Amino acid sequence: MAIPKKVLKQVQERDQYCWHCGREDDLVPHHRKNRGMGGSKLLDNVQNLMMVCAEYNGEMESHAGVAASARGWGHKVPAWETTDGPVFDCVAFRWWVLLPNGWKVMVKDLELF
Ligand SMILES: [Zn+2]
Numbered sequence: 001m002a003i004p005k006k007v008l009k010q011v012q013e014r015d016q017y018c019w020h021c022g023r024e025d026d027l028v029p030h031h032r033k034n035r036g037m038g039g040s041k042l043l044d045n046v047q048n049l050m051m052v053c054a055e056y057n058g059e060m061e062s063h064a065g066v067a068a069s070a071r072g073w074g075h076k077v078p079a080w081e082t083t084d085g086p087v088f089d090c091v092a093f094r095w096w097v098l099l100p101n102g103w104k105v106m107v108k109d110l111e112l113f
Pocket of ligand 1: 018019020021022023052053054055056
């Protein structure tokens with residue numbers, strides 16, 4: 001099931017490089033909260049999507065260790081949690097919160113969470 005073009009464009013404009021390694025090419029949209037079998041259109045939203053390189057996207061699914069790190073950084077979110085939690089930019093070394101309007105705001109105070 002394809003992500004709506006308007007949503008994908010917003011995510012691509014917000015995320016200029018892979019959140020994990022910083023590369024700017026070979027980027028794919030990654031669902032922080034997995035759509036699961038069949039997939040839910042509700043999870044095709046800007047807060048749940050982030051651009052990452054195809055390599056990292058694959059590793060999050062195939063390596064338990066990478067998946068665990070991804071959860072710690074908010075790149076992967078369990079089904080029972082919300083997607084308004086902080087996301088770590090491993091390149092800029094900063095935490096952000098993804099907003100429903102397609103923007104992101106930096107988390108300046110780590111004690112907030
Ligand atoms: Zn990457």
